[in-house]
Amino acid sequence: MRGLTGRLLASCALVLAGGAVAQAQDAQGRISGDVVRIGVLTDMSGIYSDLAGEGAVEAVRMAAEDFGGTVLGAPIEVIFADHLNQADTAAAKAREWFDVEGVDMINDLSNSGAALAVAAVAKDARRHIIVNGASNIGITNDVCSPYAIHYAYDAYSLAHGTGEAVVEDGGLTWFFLTVDFAFGIGLEEQVTQVVENAGGEVLGSARHPLSASDFSSYMLQAQASGAEIIGIASTGGDAVNAINAAAEFGLTENQTLAALLLWLNDVHSIGLDAAQGLLLTNAWYWNMDEEARAFAERYYERVGSMPNMSQAANYSSTMHYLRAIEQAGTDDPDAVSEAMRSMPINDFFAENGYVREDGRMMHDMYLWRVKSPEESEGAWDYLEPVSTIAAEDAFRPLDQSTCYLVTGAAD
Structure with missing residues (x-):
């Protein structure tokens, strides 16, 4: 009996190992670096840290977890950094993330100066950014690109x-x-x-x-x-x-x-x-309807405060980005950009939302x-x-x- 049990356990191990290998092979060629890496560039220590900060990071983490932790067989990783509310610091970190650390998308970007600077970097690097914490309409005008989306609100x-x-x-x-x-x-x-x-x-x-x-x-x-x-x-x-x-x-x-x-x-x-x-x-309030309350209660358990519109949008926009990768069948920036602009957004944050060609996510306010x-x-x-x-x-x-x-x- 022990021999039979041992053989069964060995067989199960081989099946699990084979599944992991198959998943890794599935990601190869479709996902650059075999990982989807999302960076949350936000104010972690300054005047906007309560509005963004750790709450923004947790919202993106929740989205990655709720998506299942992988996309097209590749793991989803979330990292974060403090831009210190300085445009040059934000731009330097974005370049490092894109060029060295293989970050595919940067989210949050509280502070308009930081967001505008990173949008210019993203355009040159052909990497995605989603702005949820800044208001300046230059994101969809002067520094617009196929890789920048202004999601939550604007001036x-x-x-x-x-x-x-x-x-x-x-x-x-x-x-x-x-x-x-x-x-x-x-x-x-x-x-x-x-x-x-x-x-x-x-x-x-x-x-x-x-x-x-x-x-x-x-x-x-x-x-x-x-x-x-x-x-x-x-x-x-x-x-x-x-x-x-x-x-x-x-x-x-x-x-x-x-x-x-x-x-x-x-x-x-x-x-x-x-x-x-x-x-x-x-753009959003935690107590506006049942779906919003359900998300807010889960968020509150992790953060200890109710989410604001930017933090809720960080979750929604991350899910939209991951769904776009899934629909495109690759994390190629141009293919993902096309998918993000073709897919409607219907979740607790927005009903019948969509991304215009200039990168503005259209939704009711x-x-x-x-x-x-x-x-x-x-x-x-x-x-x-x-x-x-x-x-x-x-x-x-x-x-x-x-x-x-x-x-x-x-x-």
Whole structure:
């Protein structure tokens, strides 16, 4: 009996070994380096680390695990690095990953300066990036390529969400508190267009450095402007500090704050007492439906907080990339690019989403209002829906694109 058992175990071992060999052989020739390596390039230690950071990494890991850990027989590996909110650091890491470490796709890319720099590197390297944590519309315009997708949101959708809602409600004179880098400047420019097209007027702006700690001089400028609306063209810790400073200086007694990019995590930090009533545009909210709640609960178990729209998009976009490899039957960048633009996106993040030729992922956006403490039913229950902004209205029309893939101009 022992001899029979031994022979059976040996046979099983041979079968398993044969399966592993067959799987490895299946990947050969179809997957470069016999591994699909995804890099999450994000803010791990700075002002945006709560909005992206470890939460972004975990979302991508969840997607890789849920996909089964392999694609076309090749293992999926997830690595990450901190870009330190510096464009040159981000570009250098992207080059190293693409040229030396065999990274096939870079995800997240919080910080617009970092995202724009990496998009240029990806274009030269013919490697994929998916931007979920940055807003600058240059990703699908000046630095567009077949290998760059802007997935979660952008400055245009924020401006035409929160900006239009405030203008339609009568807020026609604006003053901006703007973080002085590509994200804030781009957002201010987009909202300025919305305000002026609606017959409003921008009375001025004050630009502050990233990670500003003292907003007193900026608040005095905002008060002196006499503007009805103070547009907060920053995010993360800067937006939190600006909103708290506005409350301390009494700005909200005579002026109204419009948070142009406020995240769920920001509301959590500010608290409902100070944030209640603020309007914000987001692509997704964890409590919007049953599918979103199911993902959010699994995410919460790993991270200890509810996911924001960027973190949810990191999961969704990673799954879309892996499905594109599967459909293309290879990880060849051009074949995968074609597959990503041909496949619809239907999951907990987006319904009937699709990637346009300029790399913009088209999906509905949503205008939300921050609940009062009395309206909230518990921890992280902070938002209530105001309206849905259809994809074709939320994002910049294709006929306004400057992307060479759309215009046909020489690159």
